[in-house]
Amino acid sequence: MTIASILGAIVIGAxxxxxxxxxxxxxxxxxxILTILVGIVAALIGTAIAQVLGVATTNGIxxxxxxxxxxxxxxxxxxxAGLKRSRG
Incomplete structure (x- = not known):
């Protein structure tokens, strides 16, 4: 992984x-920070699910x-947010 791909993942996750x-x-x-971390994880999982389901990768969005x-x-x-509320 390059620095550019890591920064790209952070920006997309955010x-x-x-x-x-x-x-x-x-x-x-x-x-x-938690919002960005959740976004990064959601982006990774969403991409994995899309690949498993066979969603076609296009040149655009x-x-x-x-x-x-x-x-x-x-x-x-x-x-x-629910876990944080139940703790607090």
Whole structure:
């Protein structure tokens, strides 16, 4: 893995995490670092699921894969926020 690919994963993960957090209704008491980490994990899992399901990779934006990643980010942010609320 190169530095560029690691930075790309962080940026894409941050965007996915922020989109998931914005689309999730209500207030989430988690910080931006956790949001970015959830986004990175959601992006990786979403890509893996898209490959298993055979979603075609195109030259442009892979919309189905992107939707999977954002939905997974929403679920992840909701789970992390719920765990943080139950602890606090």
């Amino acid at each position: 965007v996915i995490g922020v989109l998931g957090r914005l689309l999730l209704p209500g207030r989430q008491p988690i910080g931006w 892979d919309w189905i894969e992107l939707v999977m990643q954002v939905v997974l980010a929403m679920v992840g942010v909701g789970l992390v």
